[in-house]
Amino acid sequence: MTKETVVNELDRVVIKFAGDSGDGMQLTGSQFTDTSAMLGNDLATFPDYPAEIRAPQGTVAGVSGFQVHIGKITVYHPGDKADVLVAMNPAALKANMKNVKTGGTIIVDIDNFTTKNFDKAGFDSDPLKNDLLKDYSVIEVGITSLTKECLKDIDIDGKSVTRSKNMFALGMVYWMFSRPLDQTEKFLETKFAKKPLLIEANKKVLYAGLHYAETIEALASSYTVLPALYESGLYRNISGNVALAWGLITAAIKSKRTLFFGSYPITPASDILHEVAKHKHFGAKIFQAEDEIAAAASAIGASFAGALGVTSSSGPGIALKGEAIGLAVMTELPLVVLNIQRGGPSTGLPTKTEQSDLLQVLFGRNGECPAIVIAASTPANCFDFAYEACRLSIEHMTPVFFMSDGYLGNGAEPWRIKSLDDMPEIRVPLADKSEEDFQPYRRNPETLVRKWAVPGTPNLVHRIGGLEKEDITGNVSYDPLNHEFMTKIRAEKISKVADNIPELTVDGAQQGDLLVVGWGGTYGHLYTTVTEMHAEGKSIGLAHFNYINPLPKNTDEIFKKFKKILVCELNLGQFVNYLRMMKQDFKYLQFNKVQGLPFSVAELKDQFENLLEKK
Amino acid sequence: MTKETVVNELDRVVIKFAGDSGDGMQLTGSQFTDTSAMLGNDLATFPDYPAEIRAPQGTVAGVSGFQVHIGKITVYHPGDKADVLVAMNPAALKANMKNVKTGGTIIVDIDNFTTKNFDKAGFDSDPLKNDLLKDYSVIEVGITSLTKECLKDIDIDGKSVTRSKNMFALGMVYWMFSRPLDQTEKFLETKFAKKPLLIEANKKVLYAGLHYAETIEALASSYTVLPALYESGLYRNISGNVALAWGLITAAIKSKRTLFFGSYPITPASDILHEVAKHKHFGAKIFQAEDEIAAAASAIGASFAGALGVTSSSGPGIALKGEAIGLAVMTELPLVVLNIQRGGPSTGLPTKTEQSDLLQVLFGRNGECPAIVIAASTPANCFDFAYEACRLSIEHMTPVFFMSDGYLGNGAEPWRIKSLDDMPEIRVPLADKSEEDFQPYRRNPETLVRKWAVPGTPNLVHRIGGLEKEDITGNVSYDPLNHEFMTKIRAEKISKVADNIPELTVDGAQQGDLLVVGWGGTYGHLYTTVTEMHAEGKSIGLAHFNYINPLPKNTDEIFKKFKKILVCELNLGQFVNYLRMMKQDFKYLQFNKVQGLPFSVAELKDQFENLLEKK
């Protein structure tokens, strides 16, 4: 990654509430502000009222807005573009959509998206139905009707009902940014001290909004890395899960394989299924399975039959796939397993981000059962690493785990668009019918890869399965020495993948005092912090891993060049422990966070500075 | 373990073939001998014919036997007691059963077990139906009828059919000891050179026996550790899986919990299910589930309702239980998970022993999901460690993995019988209805254990689940800091278990040149080798781990006392890698074997001597 980047952190988030003058947006915005202030955030706000006192309802002129910029670290201005826009009607959308970051989240009250209102707002057609908002994460909610429904048992007038719908929007935003409700509750109690019914109603709607966001598992999709210095080229905005889906399709086309995608919905991975399902025109076979096991097993069957078998899930679903993945290891078939991580253990925190499935994908199978593990590190490079997962899986005839997380998957960033031609060749180790004396477990002596002999091909008829295989013939074998041989060769085959992946690179100082080590979705924050500090003259470098098993060949070399190594992860220390296994000779420090949130630059800087001083 | 032990290794196995004079036992025995000789085994044989030339059929006097003792290392005599007895009729059983090691395997041709034959042999009743063979692993096979069935399409006379049944027995024993068939095939070709039908018939039966043993997953159940110096007391012979089952029942009785056992059959764990199913008289609830997931989930439900929930399986089934075990971690309920390991990956080698599921049980779950892991190390101490698994699971309200393997589970050894009174107290952290302001996630400040509040109890009504819990109340919480706090407390709770387990002890030298490290089922071989070498004056000690997570507190202390540490395992190095994570400061050497077989003393000695010399 050559481009210069800056981080837009979650703790420097910009939210814009916009609606008609009567929609109570000022109040909503200031409630969010006050609550955030109580949490100790620094902030800057920018309310903008309509020019006229009584602007015509539903027009752009009548839109009232409140922008708030909050941050853990000092915030100097109300923010340029919003991460989240709440648009209570089409006019509010029209007035503010240009000021939403590409990839940002837009919450709209669909109840107000009527033809009449489009007209008033100056839209030609329904902006939710055309391509206009393609690059935003749009959450369509019937705020008005849900508010009404919520208050149907409370005896207040219709106007009060309508007025309280801003609380629904506020509740949703509170959920997305994990804000407590007590400040606003107190506010409501004071404001409506004499109208207890209104207190009850407003609170009820506030909670309804919060719970609604929880129920529909609404995620804040702001992402960290915004390229500042662009290379020239054509750009688009892209979210991690979409980029990932496209990477898979691209790899299938390039390798001339049918893409088979078997999945069972789960947050935050479902969007990949939704996205690939839109692209059947390339011949992709999409299967929404009855469960995760069927999803994995079907992908293995498809691979056996010559397709590119892919399966996706998040932690709990990946746990269920372990046995099937073992079968793919034993049968040495391609299989791409996508793990969009979320907070664990168990059901955990489905909508929060975490990196705590690393050891599971490395070791969560019975027996000696090695698999390739790679991780994307930005939303856009989900495209590249999804492609890479397919390439490695096919070229090495073995399962590959592709690791992402809720933060990457849902986040978006500008992407310099690649073309099919930019992507590396995928060498498919197909056996063909002219094969002489075909043996299913004969291997390429260099890569140790067996050939892919696809059903339907004459001359290659053979049978495979989960029992230990005899070397070369692939027949069932209980022979002790054969078992040891095969166990070792399966391990060796995976370590040889190191010859087929790029070396590790370092950002910032190439040697010196402190090497920051990270992997996966933390790249944006680590990169920003390290390069900023390096620019300030600190002896600090960043080695960020996309390839985890096997590790890049030059890992030792790089580790040797630094006095201290600090491994930063959103878990209790899984990669650092893996490094202790694989590279025991180095001493590792670790910095961990398990809050369902990404790192913040501020906390990282703190850590790094501390360590640099201590030397 | 204070008693002195000697090893009876697989490669010093004694097999006795016995039948009527006409049954061809001499030929069978010598075939086994020749085949073993060709494999490079040292051996000693002892044929014993009936005294009379034509002893009456079916009587003890008419029994013809052939004993063979084979070994990788020098064998000086045909062996005392047999590891495996093949008894073609009741008389052969009668004549030889005293000379089978307790816990040994007896293969009988049930077709000959008729009342008439019992009489002739001098049995009062059917020896297969009464308690007589309780302490052996008896394989009942209809050898005669299966042979007939097998040859029904080959046109040879009845006598030739009957005569070839010894080949069935031989085929079975070949399977059990992984012998190749070619030597015997050649022999048959020569012997019956002029009668091609007999060649075909005998070969067919030989293979039928081999495949039959494979199909019914016959295991050779010889075990290694035979106590030589007994403490005084009452002894019995016991196999690992039976000891384990009894340990569970004992723990349930001691803790006054209903034992709930939920399982799905799988080799080599099924026998535990069969054994507990025999003991419903203690109120145990046994559930043969529809699959492993249901087995685990049902055990969790039972634990929630106040029972001692246990589930058993082997590697592939454990893979399936991962998600459910995560739920038990999150809900902090007792759950004992028994993993009787077999050769992997995938279906692998179902009847062979291996230690390759360690990393799976340590890390095979999504999220930060710690569990206690302990391992038995001899068949008899499966009793103790099963009990211990229950104790720790209840006292610490958390899942415990109990690790055994096919070798331990199926093997047997003499056991100095324990009594309920010998077993340590189990302190059940029950909440009772007088609890004031009960909160499901309030913890014991020392152990961090929450209380077990059992449905049906007034005043303790509460709800739990897999979503992250709020500290103290146990309500669903998405709060970032609470999540970090809970994640850490779950980890800390498990590390505090170290206060409730014994320290690690060392056999042989207490300090010095070489510390051999092992865990689980390899104890017998490691112990024998190390103590023999120590007796010879070598500076060598053995630290064998039964407690794996957490590690005993004094682990560092012991590691420090040796110059070299060698970790020996039946896998590619899982425990050693775990030690590299947990105790990074030490350097580890490793010795691994992945052949589906236990270590042999010879190969261990070789390794150890090499290392001691190199110093």
Place this chain on the structure above:
Amino acid sequence: MAVENVKAFKKEDFSSDQMVRWCPGCGDYAILRAMQVALAQLDRDPEDYVFVSGIGCSSRFPYYMNTYGFHSIHGRAPALALGVKLANPDLRVWIITGDGDGLSIGGNHFIHAMRRNLDVNVILFNNEIYGLTKGQYSPTSKLGIVTKSSPQGSIEVPFSPAELALGAKCNYFARVADNNPKYMASIFVEAEKFRGTSLIEILQNCPIFNDKIHEPIVGRDHKDDTMIILEHGKPMVFGKERKKGIRLNGLKLEVVTIGENGITEEDLLVHDAHETDPTLHTMLARMTVPEFPVAIGVIRQVKGSTFNDRVDDQIAQSKAISSFKTMDDVLRGGVTWEVA
């Protein structure tokens, strides 16, 4: 039915302190209320109930009941509940599941639960969609439905929960709509009294992701003609004017009008929920609009021994005949020897 409530519980006694988190207008609210009303009519204390659920919007249910509750993992509630019930058969166990939770990932546990006949109640919230994961088609979604995961329409033939359950040896099946909580409560009460697995399918509306999917059946303005409430021992009459009925014609059911073509109530089928042969129950459960009204109420209710009783019987039998009285008897049984 004679409802005893010697303890005079109120609905609120079964209502937990947790805030209910479903979307406004969700059909789940009515089900929750009906359950609280139902349990208040019975005489068991809150601590005697355990609500076990999987994952889904519906599976949040246990949090809102002031009883013991377990919000478990996706699809596994029947297995978990089996452990609860066997561990303590005195507990009254309710399984809460959705069409995705129960019939997709949980299908295996579901069918095995049916054949075992454990004494539990299963409430299947059938909204024909995955609610919690934001609207993918489920195993009960109609062929052709456009959802997030089926942009061109679903290509899966749906299950009928009733047919599947009856094919799996289910002994008790009832169906209710979410817009009649009072009637629902009465069915809950009945189910609770039935010894064995009672399965209740609820036609539940998800206003957010699959709004009005049951409207052709449950819609206020036509429901009398599109639903038929079956009552054991009563003729199968329905319709606003109660003029329509169900008759058997060979092996087919047909809708007839009383008074037309000489048809009288005598010609109609009389509902026999207790018939052991499931043939007619399956046919009734299979009826669907527009041809037929959808059958509501207890369609099948056949007594049989329960799994928990069978487990306990074997324990009792085993206790009676076992020669082992204490664990030490076991440990010391068989061949032993003394070392001095």
Place this chain on the structure above:
Amino acid sequence: MAVENVKAFKKEDFSSDQMVRWCPGCGDYAILRAMQVALAQLDRDPEDYVFVSGIGCSSRFPYYMNTYGFHSIHGRAPALALGVKLANPDLRVWIITGDGDGLSIGGNHFIHAMRRNLDVNVILFNNEIYGLTKGQYSPTSKLGIVTKSSPQGSIEVPFSPAELALGAKCNYFARVADNNPKYMASIFVEAEKFRGTSLIEILQNCPIFNDKIHEPIVGRDHKDDTMIILEHGKPMVFGKERKKGIRLNGLKLEVVTIGENGITEEDLLVHDAHETDPTLHTMLARMTVPEFPVAIGVIRQVKGSTFNDRVDDQIAQSKAISSFKTMDDVLRGGVTWEVA
């Protein structure tokens, strides 16, 4: 039936070089032979077939067929086979499973396979026992059976594979006994020609762990009276003298004797395997000894669109209407901007 075999295959062409490992006398041998005979009658080359199995004695089957084969993991064969078939719909896919593999751990995939109607064949080896793991009761074992895991007798009500499958929307169900390989082969040939999921239950004997369990049905000396072979379009006659028949009486089946009480062949049911309503098929499939003969042959055979066709239709439709012709169109579609 007209069997074309333009390629003149021999049974041996479908027989692999692997030694068959089942116990002597195992019913699996006959099934293997029948399969080889059946495929030899058809005109597809060995490489066009894929046999996919789970785990169990029965699941060893693919090793012995000279075709592509996949011995997968326990219970998951239907899911794996779905991937094979969708990846290449030209392949002829056979799923081999056992009563444990298919109905215990694999129950969920089994029922979902039934409703989807993928064009594959499923052979269920029903020996009412777990063979490979040495004899525990299975989901089809009879209540009360004593096995290794049920020393006091099994307490589980068994599934009827037919009822379960039909309840799950199965379109093709046949049943055969392992002691009539010729007839079995003819059914395999028919199933292979059927487009959709064909389920064939085989009453298979396991002489080692559950010997003669089907004897009351298939025993040589009485089988004419204890089995009825159903043929589409033919009256339901059976018995050694072909004097017995099946008649419908209200909603119940009954066995009648031709010539007694004035009964003629006219009174008997005529088998209609093509009837879409599964009611009668379910009743027929449910018949069991001693009251009834057990139905053998193709009990249900109803055409419907296949899952693989539906998948391919959507792809074709999508190709026809999509504005994206190349991947680059997708990558460059939507809002983009140029940086110089």
